Amino acid sequence: MKIVVITEKPFSENAVKGIREIIEKAGHEMIMIERYKKKEEVIERIKEADGVIIRSDKIDEEIIKAGEKIKIIVRAGSGYDNIDIEACNKARIVVMNTPGQNSNGVAELCIGMMIFGFRKGFKEGKGRELKDKRLGICGCGYVGKRVKEIAEGIGMKIKIYDPFITTENQVKEIEELFEECQIISLHLPLTKETKGRIGYELIKRIPYGGMICNTARKEIIDEEGFIKIMRERKDLIYVTDVAPTSKVFKKN
Amino acid sequence: MKIVVITEKPFSENAVKGIREIIEKAGHEMIMIERYKKKEEVIERIKEADGVIIRSDKIDEEIIKAGEKIKIIVRAGSGYDNIDIEACNKARIVVMNTPGQNSNGVAELCIGMMIFGFRKGFKEGKGRELKDKRLGICGCGYVGKRVKEIAEGIGMKIKIYDPFITTENQVKEIEELFEECQIISLHLPLTKETKGRIGYELIKRIPYGGMICNTARKEIIDEEGFIKIMRERKDLIYVTDVAPTSKVFKKN
Known part of the structure; x- marks a missing residue:
């Protein structure tokens, strides 16, 4: 063969x-x-x-x-x-x-980028710590679970949104996750339902100085809404390993 | 007053x-x-x-x-x-x-830089994971202890060298730590005894593809020996938040 x-x-x-x-x-x-x-x-x-x-x-x-x-x-x-x-x-x-096979690698990348983001790219000056921050895990499959384990070692306070599982510290609505957590980590699969799911209305709920970490798919972000809120909210940090496609986005 | x-x-x-x-x-x-x-x-x-x-x-x-x-x-x-x-x-x-006050911040930076280092600065391509790697904590005070906690959450295998404490997975000689661990995290204080302590003979013991993370003082590194071994061993990665002083060093 x-x-x-x-x-x-x-x-x-x-x-x-x-x-x-x-x-x-x-x-x-x-x-x-x-x-x-x-x-x-x-x-x-x-x-x-x-x-x-x-x-x-x-x-x-x-x-x-x-x-x-x-x-x-x-x-x-x-x-x-x-x-x-x-x-x-x-x-x-x-x-x-092959679900789960690369989940630890993604989870480590995710945590690394969060530290990197809160320390302004390892530049000198005012860095923030992850410890005691509220981390919202949006989608808790293989990667989300590993992110949770590592984040617990760091001492973060964890909330989870995932309609397909039942677990501790779970919120019922995705809106609640975005309202309550300073850091949102996206681990949704890309489906018809999740495509463009993360947009203006959700992101604007994130508390001041918050961060979004996207190691999932770029398509789960509604780019237009994303650009709008990121222009309005200069305090927000976005870290990702998946580059957006929009030309407007790249200019920002 | x-x-x-x-x-x-x-x-x-x-x-x-x-x-x-x-x-x-x-x-x-x-x-x-x-x-x-x-x-x-x-x-x-x-x-x-x-x-x-x-x-x-x-x-x-x-x-x-x-x-x-x-x-x-x-x-x-x-x-x-x-x-x-x-x-x-x-x-x-x-x-x-004020010992311990900034130890979590340093520990998080340390872990963040390790992930960053093993992923070649978050560039695309062949990144390595920290999980299951052997981490050598060189000096286990406030910072070293926090690094240990976070690294345990990541699933690293930890060895400790510290002549002033007794703990699990401890090695007696600093040489042993460098021989056995792929990643060495330096948390020695700067004293007469530690000045220039990390040099050619020690670093050359680190296994192939290893990494040194220095969030301690630059003076604990013997810069001349360090430059020599880093020239010989292109496989080694050095991540730090303390810039060395040597002009020769800066060229490298």
């Missing part, structure tokens, strides 16, 4: 080595499509694929049609909003994700 | 407000010497001081002689290596420090 690894942002060398070893040991062949620039490059080479491994790479209907032999697509990561699930169903392709 | 606050790097506005309130409520007068450039500015204005509050500001024999009325010097912070204690003793001046 031919396993095609499609990664516009490549895995680390060690990871690729590990994946290759496993695939070849099992008697299969690995084909790499790394750092591609256009979808056409993927379409051209996916024809032979029996299995596909991707990261955040977009798998749409056109790619699925081109990959006539594909039986399985594995998303290395938690969110699978980059895959056209409906088209996969029609083509009888199994889709799998 | 006149209390002179000498801070080349000023306190935050809020802190100054708080200090002023306390001093004036007690019926005393506060005089600020902020962001001074030369020692002469301090010497000129310290004549009237009954009490002195400083941060890392250097208080030497000359300043003490000029401050004829000084009865007490309070160092806002833990280390008091910036004060000529002997000269204070001679002049019958009480010297106090």
